[in-house]
Structures are given as C-alpha cells and as structure tokens.
Amino acid sequence: MQSLGRATRPHQPPLRRDPAPSRWSYRMQRLWLTPLFRIGFHVGLPVLLLAGVVGLVLMNEGRREAIAGGIAQIKEQFQSRPEFRVNMMAVEGASSDLADAVRAKLAVKLPVSSFKLDLDQMRDRAQELDAVASAELRVRSGGVLQVLITEREPALVWRDEAGLTLIDATGHRVAGLAERADRADLPLVAGQGADNAAPEALALIEAAGPLTHRLRGLVRVGERRWDLVLDRDQRILLPADRPVQALERLLALDQAEDLTSRDLAAIDLRNAARPVLRLAPFALTEARRARGLAAPTKTENDL
Amino acid sequence: MTDLYQSQRAMRALRRTAMQRGVVAILDVGTSKIACLVLRFDGFESQADSEGVGPMAGQSTFRVIGAATTRSRGVRFGEIAVMNETERAIRTAVQAAQKMANVRVDHVIACFSGAEPRSYGLAGELDLLDSVVTEQDVARVMAACDVPPLGDGREVLHAQPVNFALDHRTGLGDPRGQIGNRLACDLHLLSVDASVVQNLLYCINRCDLELAGIASSAYVSGISSLVEDEQELGAACVDMGGGSTGISIFMKKHMIFSDAVRMGGDHVTSDISKGLQVPLVVAERIKTKHGGVHATGMDDREMIEMGGDSGDWEKDRRQVSRTELIGIMRPRVEEILEEVRARLDAAGFDSLPSQQIVLTGGASQIPGLDGLASRILGQRVRMGRPLRVQGLPQAATGPAFSGAVGLCLFAAHPQDEWWDFDIPMERYPARSLKRAFRWFKDNW
Numbered sequence: 001m002q003s004l005g006r007a008t009r010p011h012q013p014p015l016r017r018d019p020a021p022s023r024w025s026y027r028m029q030r031l032w033l034t035p036l037f038r039i040g041f042h043v044g045l046p047v048l049l050l051a052g053v054v055g056l057v058l059m060n061e062g063r064r065e066a067i068a069g070g071i072a073q074i075k076e077q078f079q080s081r082p083e084f085r086v087n088m089m090a091v092e093g094a095s096s097d098l099a100d101a102v103r104a105k106l107a108v109k110l111p112v113s114s115f116k117l118d119l120d121q122m123r124d125r126a127q128e129l130d131a132v133a134s135a136e137l138r139v140r141s142g143g144v145l146q147v148l149i150t151e152r153e154p155a156l157v158w159r160d161e162a163g164l165t166l167i168d169a170t171g172h173r174v175a176g177l178a179e180r181a182d183r184a185d186l187p188l189v190a191g192q193g194a195d196n197a198a199p200e201a202l203a204l205i206e207a208a209g210p211l212t213h214r215l216r217g218l219v220r221v222g223e224r225r226w227d228l229v230l231d232r233d234q235r236i237l238l239p240a241d242r243p244v245q246a247l248e249r250l251l252a253l254d255q256a257e258d259l260t261s262r263d264l265a266a267i268d269l270r271n272a273a274r275p276v277l278r279l280a281p282f283a284l285t286e287a288r289r290a291r292g293l294a295a296p297t298k299t300e301n302d303l
Numbered sequence: 304m305t306d307l308y309q310s311q312r313a314m315r316a317l318r319r320t321a322m323q324r325g326v327v328a329i330l331d332v333g334t335s336k337i338a339c340l341v342l343r344f345d346g347f348e349s350q351a352d353s354e355g356v357g358p359m360a361g362q363s364t365f366r367v368i369g370a371a372t373t374r375s376r377g378v379r380f381g382e383i384a385v386m387n388e389t390e391r392a393i394r395t396a397v398q399a400a401q402k403m404a405n406v407r408v409d410h411v412i413a414c415f416s417g418a419e420p421r422s423y424g425l426a427g428e429l430d431l432l433d434s435v436v437t438e439q440d441v442a443r444v445m446a447a448c449d450v451p452p453l454g455d456g457r458e459v460l461h462a463q464p465v466n467f468a469l470d471h472r473t474g475l476g477d478p479r480g481q482i483g484n485r486l487a488c489d490l491h492l493l494s495v496d497a498s499v500v501q502n503l504l505y506c507i508n509r510c511d512l513e514l515a516g517i518a519s520s521a522y523v524s525g526i527s528s529l530v531e532d533e534q535e536l537g538a539a540c541v542d543m544g545g546g547s548t549g550i551s552i553f554m555k556k557h558m559i560f561s562d563a564v565r566m567g568g569d570h571v572t573s574d575i576s577k578g579l580q581v582p583l584v585v586a587e588r589i590k591t592k593h594g595g596v597h598a599t600g601m602d603d604r605e606m607i608e609m610g611g612d613s614g615d616w617e618k619d620r621r622q623v624s625r626t627e628l629i630g631i632m633r634p635r636v637e638e639i640l641e642e643v644r645a646r647l648d649a650a651g652f653d654s655l656p657s658q659q660i661v662l663t664g665g666a667s668q669i670p671g672l673d674g675l676a677s678r679i680l681g682q683r684v685r686m687g688r689p690l691r692v693q694g695l696p697q698a699a700t701g702p703a704f705s706g707a708v709g710l711c712l713f714a715a716h717p718q719d720e721w722w723d724f725d726i727p728m729e730r731y732p733a734r735s736l737k738r739a740f741r742w743f744k745d746n747w
Binding site (some may be wrong): 018019020021023026027029030033034 | 392406510511
C-alpha cells in the first residue's frame, strides 16, 4: 500500500512562470535607470539622513552641553598630564631686584599646564618693565619656564622737574634715582625733551674730550639744541644742527687760544660764522679799563 | 486625414527629441516574438568628415547597446489580439533591453506586420506659379494628389513621394530649385487598419513609453535585407514571419508596393500539431529541429521522437519519419508562396526590369525553402539576412531579425514622407497667425 500523498510525481515540471515584470517592478527599474534619481538616492539620501540624525541629537540643550562638557573634560585631562606641567620659573640675565619685578609682573601661579601659558603675551608683559630691553620666554624640558632678560644699560642721568631719572643710550627710562651721587659716573642732562635727544648728548659728551673734567652737564634748550655747562658757570651754546662739529671747532680754538680757561660767562656758537664771547662782569670792567675807557660804575649786561 | 497628418507630425517631433537625447528603442511586435533593441546615436559629425567611401547606409551613426527578445503573446496575424498579454510581453522585452543597455528609454519606434496593408499609387500635378520649384510647390503638388477612398476605419501608415517629374523630365529625387513649368509627383500610400495602430499605441503608452514612429514591417525588412543595387534596380522582399508574410517591392530605393499574406510559420506549426496530434510547443520544436520541404530517401529512415506526457506509453513513444513531417509542412509552405506569387502578379511584378526576390524572416529558415521558392516565385530567389549593424548581438543577426534591424536603419535615416513637408499655404485657416507669419517670411 502506498499513501496517497506520495502519488504525485516528484519530477512534475513547475508551472511556467510568467517572465513579464509586474507594472510596478517595471516602473521601479525605469526609475532606477534615471540618472538624477540614482544620484539623489546614492548621495542625497545619506547626506539627508546624516544631517537629520545629527540635528535630532543636537536639538536637546542638555545633550549639547553634555557633549561640549565631555570634550572639555578630555581636553583638560590631556593638558593636565605631568608631561605638560610647568613647575619652575627661571629668570636669567637680570639682577635680583629686576628678577623679582619680572616675577611679580608675570604673576604665574605654578604649577601650571604649558597649554595655559600664552608666551607671547607674557613676553609683552615682561617688556612693559622699563628696565627690560627684551625678554625671551621658552618652556624647557623638565617643566621649566625660562625667562631670558636683557637689561637696559643706564647711560645718562636726566634731571627734570620730577626728579632724577636714569635713561639709557636711546633715551628710554631705566629707573628713578634718589641721589645724583648714587650714579656719579654717569653724565647729567637736563631740560625738557632731553631724553629724546640722548644719542646726541652722548655724542657731544664723547666729543667734549679735554673739557670732560670740567663738564658739569648738558642742558636741552627749547627741545631744540644743547647747552654745554662747565664749572665756573661757563656755558657753551651749541647750534641746533651739527652741534658736534661746532664743539670740535671750539675745542680747536680752545687749544690755540686757551679760550675756556679765560673769564668768560658764555661762548655762543649758534652762528657758525660768528662765534660770540660774553665776558664775565669783572673781566668786562677790566677790559674797559685796560683800553682806557672811563671806568664804568655800572656795567651793562645784555643778558 | 489632417488628424493623422498632425499625429504623424507629432511623432516626428518626438523622434527628433529622441535623437537629441541620443537613445531610442526599436520594437518589432511580431506574432512569434517581440524584439526590442536600444540604439544610441553618436551624432552626425563623424559622417561629415569622412572622405571617399562613406559609412554604409549611415549605420555608423548609431550603435545597438541593448537587445532583448521574448516570446510574443496575444498577437495574431501581426495584430494585437489580447492587449494585456501583449503589454506584458512588450514590458518584458523593453525591461531586458534597458537592463542590458543600462539606460532608460522613453521613445520607441515600432513596426508591425498585420493590419491588412493596402498600397496605392497616387499621382498629382501642378502648374508652377513661379518657374522655380520651392518647398511650398512640393507641398502643394503632394496636396494635389487625389486620394482614393481608403475605406472605413483605415489610416495612412506611409505616404512617400516616390518620384518627381518636371515637364518632360522624370525620375527627379529632389526637384527643389529646379526650373520648369509643370511639376508632377508620384506618391506611394500605404493604408492600414486604424484600430490596429490604435491598439499598438495604447499598449506602448501603457508601458510608459512614447511612440516616436511607426512603420510597416514589410517595408523595414526590405530596407535591411535588400542590398543597395537590388533596392535600386527593383526587387521584392518577402518577409515570412510567424503570423503573416509581408511583401514589399522596391524600386529606385523607394518602396512602390506592399502587401501582406495572413499566413506564416505559426500556421505550419499548427498544421504539424494537428497532423501529428502533439502540443504546439512540441510541434514548434519538431519544426525547427527537423523541418524541411524536400523529402529524400534518407528522410524515410530518420525517425523523430515526439515524446509526450500523457501517461499512455503507446502515445508517448510515438515516432514519425521526417518524410511525414515534410509531407505536412510542404503544402502549407507552398500555399503561402502561391499566395505571395498571386500578390506579386496582382502588383505587376512581372513587368519590372529586375525579378529579384529575397526571402527573409523567421519562417524562411526552413531548409530547402529556396529550392521550393524558386519553383514557385521564379528563378531569381535568394535568402536574405539583415545588414550587419554595429553592436548587434550574434543571436540577433538571423533572418528573423530583419524587421528589427531594418527598423534601426529606418530610425537612423527615415524616408521623407508626406508629413515632413510643410502644409501648403492655402490649407491654413484663413485667420491663422502662421499664415501671416509665412506671408511676411515669403515677402521679405
């Protein structure tokens, strides 16, 4: 006996499938063959989806903050690693007073991460100090912040209404000065605008040569020209332009005629063609008497 | 008539847009198979610079990039009988061809073989107003042809100017610019059943495609299977299809006559099926594998297994000799050829200078057909295969594809038809803006 279910022949050919595509599959295939649609599907749709997901995630305020906080925390963790920590500040090339001033000015709280140091800004701050000509900052290995300071060299003492000031060769203020005697080695300049003409003053002092031991200082007149003040209240009035040459000429004259050692109140070199001498009052009367003129009881002084 | 004129012009406009897009599909709706080819047009500049021997028949301007064929369903005698089935078959073919070409096609040029084509030779003549023939004169002389009554529900499929004559000179291809007094024109007009065209149009529209041209398959298979001198000197092309056999006579590169016999290879198959009591599928297989029209002594000994699935051993193990098979096939083939002979005689093929006959189409592949055909149709019979076109797959180079290949050539180089010419000015409505525009154009 055989079960009826087995009666069907196993190799019966299946019904012929209709090879025709359905209307919708036909239309779908045509749609897929449309270039614009394909580009839109392969490029436009992923972009749209990605933008949508990102937008949805970022729409929530709390989530946005959480993401920002997470990023900040990771950054913080990384920057505070011991490899980047600065433990020490070394100020070099400055006197101890100046070094303390620089430390105070920079006001760096150690230890600090090297990412938090703005070296450019710190250098600018250090250079704000008058005594600092230039500063160079670098973070050395081993967590050392090295500050290389070049100090300003005081070249002149400048006296004005406020008091005494040390200035360097370019005329920049270096420091205040309490007593002239503290820096007796430096020449003295006075008058308004003397600091701006400091290089000229130094050139004049150098040119003064044989008069140096008699030189008391230089006075800037009208922010325009220099007066050379010698002891015995002698003054040499120099012209505004080319004062060094005028001074050299005077020195030549001095060597020949021994001019400055005479009893003169002032030598006026402002007009190069015609140097003018002003005698001291006693010398003037003596000169008149010597010439046989009436002895003046009252001398005229054109000053 | 003007309605058809407008619809044909619309098809021409569609064809132009398809050319601009560069891709057009060819659809041969036959009784036994539906073939779809996808053509890509490369443009015409490549042809312009070639000196000397030009590209043959302009084939180099296009390339077949997709080809598909499917068993036809719902088509009888080359006419659509079951709309849904045919639509599905067309969809199958178009989808496969599109897939191969990897491009979407929107415009399709179709051909069909049925619809009882009838051809008419028309003549018209006209006294020229000016002594120089202008385009308007050509349009006017074609309008002057008196159209015979076509009958109810029939439409013009082709209306091609075949010949122009100016005074006593005849055989002019293009009379424009020539000087004469009297212009005459011969027009070949092919009319078909309107309902068949409507059905085809409907089917193609249902597949989301647009019909950019329509042709008779007898005409297009003539284009592809007749060689150039045959077309020039005069020849007949007999396209033996599945459901109908198309006849077209060519002369001076123009079709001058076309007709169709409503019999074809499917009838041979059904004869075998009836005669041997086998299913149509088996009959078709036996026909293609063992068929023939000349029996020899050898064929008596060649026994053909018919097979079967009835469960009856006696019935399933039947055998038939090849002679018997030939005995069934031959009368039907003879009948078809006799009918073709009758149509050719009616058309006056005897009086043509050249009596060349070319047999093509799927049913012409019966071995020994050329011997039989030369006995019935005349001595000068040859078997024709379609021209070779670029990119055509090997499977689609047989005579069964002469219609499809011819349609490719037709799509690339369409014959000037009546509707390609402008409407003569008198036919415009009196208040038409176009008329005013034309008046300005002509006078300034």
